[in-house]
Amino acid sequence: MPRERTQQTPVALRRLTTLGVGGEPALYLRPSNGEQLAEALAECRRRGLRWRVIGGGSNLLVEGGPLPCAVLHVQSPGFHFLRADGARLHAGAGTATAALAAFCRRRGLGGAEWLAGLPGTLGGAVAGNAGAWGHHISEILTRVRLIDAEGRARTLSRDELDFSYRRCGLRGVVLTEVEVQMQPRPPAQVARRTADYARRRAESQPLSSASAGCIFKNPPGECAGRLIDRCGLKGCRVGDAEVSGRHANFVINRGRATAADVLRLIDRMRNKVLKRFGVELELEVRHWLAGPRAA
Ligand code: EPU
Numbered sequence: 001m002p003r004e005r006t007q008q009t010p011v012a013l014r015r016l017t018t019l020g021v022g023g024e025p026a027l028y029l030r031p032s033n034g035e036q037l038a039e040a041l042a043e044c045r046r047r048g049l050r051w052r053v054i055g056g057g058s059n060l061l062v063e064g065g066p067l068p069c070a071v072l073h074v075q076s077p078g079f080h081f082l083r084a085d086g087a088r089l090h091a092g093a094g095t096a097t098a099a100l101a102a103f104c105r106r107r108g109l110g111g112a113e114w115l116a117g118l119p120g121t122l123g124g125a126v127a128g129n130a131g132a133w134g135h136h137i138s139e140i141l142t143r144v145r146l147i148d149a150e151g152r153a154r155t156l157s158r159d160e161l162d163f164s165y166r167r168c169g170l171r172g173v174v175l176t177e178v179e180v181q182m183q184p185r186p187p188a189q190v191a192r193r194t195a196d197y198a199r200r201r202a203e204s205q206p207l208s209s210a211s212a213g214c215i216f217k218n219p220p221g222e223c224a225g226r227l228i229d230r231c232g233l234k235g236c237r238v239g240d241a242e243v244s245g246r247h248a249n250f251v252i253n254r255g256r257a258t259a260a261d262v263l264r265l266i267d268r269m270r271n272k273v274l275k276r277f278g279v280e281l282e283l284e285v286r287h288w289l290a291g292p293r294a295a
Contacts, residue, residue, distance in 0.1 A: 013062045013288075016054055016073065018119055019212040019251070021259040022062025023290050025052075027070035033078035034176050038151035041174070044070045045149075052288060053174050055094060055121035059128055059213050061283075064259040065290030072174060074123055079176065084109075087182045088142065093123025093175040097130070100180070105194045108187035111140045112180070116198035117207060123175040128286075129163050133197060138163040145177035146170070165217060166284055206244040209252035215266060216249055216281040224273075224281055225249035231272040238265040259290075 013022030026049055031037040044051045051070040054060065079094030082103050089109075091100060100122060101115040114135040118125070125137045126144060141158050148154055149172045162169025201207065216224040228234075228248035236243045237254075239261035244250040251262055270281050288294070 011071075011073075013054070013057075013060075013067070013071065014064075017057035017060045017062055017212070018210060019061060019257075019262065020210045020253045021064065021257060021262055022060070022288070023064045023066055023259075025067040025069055025071040028073065029070060030073040030076055031078075032076045034147060034153060036078075037072065037074070037147050037174055037176065038153075040070075040072055041147065041149060041151050044072075053123075053127075055124040055127075056096065056119055058120035058124065059285050060288065061212055061215075061262060061285045062259060062288040063263075063290035063294075067288060067290050068292075068294050069288075074174060074176070075121060079123070087184050089180050089182060091122050091178050091180070093121060093126075093177060095122050096120070097122055097125050101194055104182055105187070105191050108185055108190055109182035110185035110190050110193070111182045113190060113193035114197045116194045117201040117205075119213070122178050126175055126178055127168055127170065128166050129168050131166070133200065136163070138168070140180040140182065141178060142181045143179040144175055145179075146173045146175045148173050204247055206246045206250050206252050209244065209250075209254075211244065211250045211252045212285045214247075214249045214284050215251055215269070217284040219279050219281065222279065223249075224284075227273045227277055227279060227281070228269050231269075231276055233269055233272060236265065236268065238262075238268070241265045243269065 010024050011028045012024050014020050029040040031040045049070045053072050055074050075094040079092040081092045083090045097115045097118045101112050104112045114133045130137050143157050145155050218224050225248045233243045234245045234248050240254040240257035241261040242252050242254055244252050273279055273281055
């Protein structure tokens with residue numbers, strides 16, 4: 001792949017994740033458009049490397065050692081666009097979710113107000129079926145464009161995806177574009193709702209600290225944050241990793257936390273909740289392993 005078109009310099013993932021931890025992948029590629037993405041996938045095939053995708057780097061817990069995989073970073077300007085066709089919007093997978101919320105607010109388009117303050121990209125939001133306040137990205141999604149592992153561009157309608165709690169059912173593909181259907185609404189109403197959701201999020205979540213978002217899934221009928229809170233773990237620390245005082249299902253990085261610190265803290269949270277409530281918490285963040293265990 002021509003070097004001048006795709007960055008290949010080593011990059012520690014702690015610089016690309018919102019939690020700020022994570023080691024170096026075997027290969028880092030930042031394609032500028034769909035064609036280069038297909039070339040990047042071909043390069044991975046040639047080298048026999050498994051690959052993973054990163055967008056805004058939220059919802060990710062990456063271990064600290066060398067990662068035996070390639071990382072494809074889908075966030076170049078070529079994946080960062082928003083076009084309106086009436087109330088139907090076409091957006092690059094690298095577009096920030098917050099940019100979609102702001103665009104809709106300016107144009108009086110309802111349905112994305114709850115995205116206000118949600119970190120990450122639209123590609124990541126679809127891949128992880130992002131949700132908040134009873135809403136999910138799958139409600140507004142109509143189609144996705146993607147590149148499959150063989151480098152072929154494909155379009156899938158919403159019904160061809162298999163959405164569940166923080167999952168979209170797609171594997172081994174890279175999203176390149178999403179299409180969402182919004183509802184025309186009075187701009188003042190959209191602006192008010194967007195501000196309300198942003199305020200609720202800012203009041204209940206540690207938005208100004210480095211974090212990966214919620215660490216654990218909510219167990220059926222319960223809230224992981226409430227269980228962790230009731231174990232008295234807010235403020236509990238391992239190194240620079242700390243259970244947020246604002247929301248106990250968030251681990252924040254106070255500056256120099258390592259992935260090992262975060263993992264030890266998470267183990268402590270899981271063990272305490274198991275012991276006290278008999279509930280086994282499951283990770284909600286994607287956990288990328290380093291070293292031989294990742295193979
Ligand atoms: N609670 C506590 N202590 C805490 C945190 C929460 O007692 O430290 C209580 C709250 O008082 C509330 C209940 O637990 O009664 C639920 O809390 P909250 O409304 O904050 O929602 P959540 O269930 O903890 C979920 C999603 C969030 C999403 C919010 C808002 C999961 C795991 N979490 O959190 O998503 O932003 O609802 O809708 O599904 C994420 O995906 O990363 C994420 C943060």
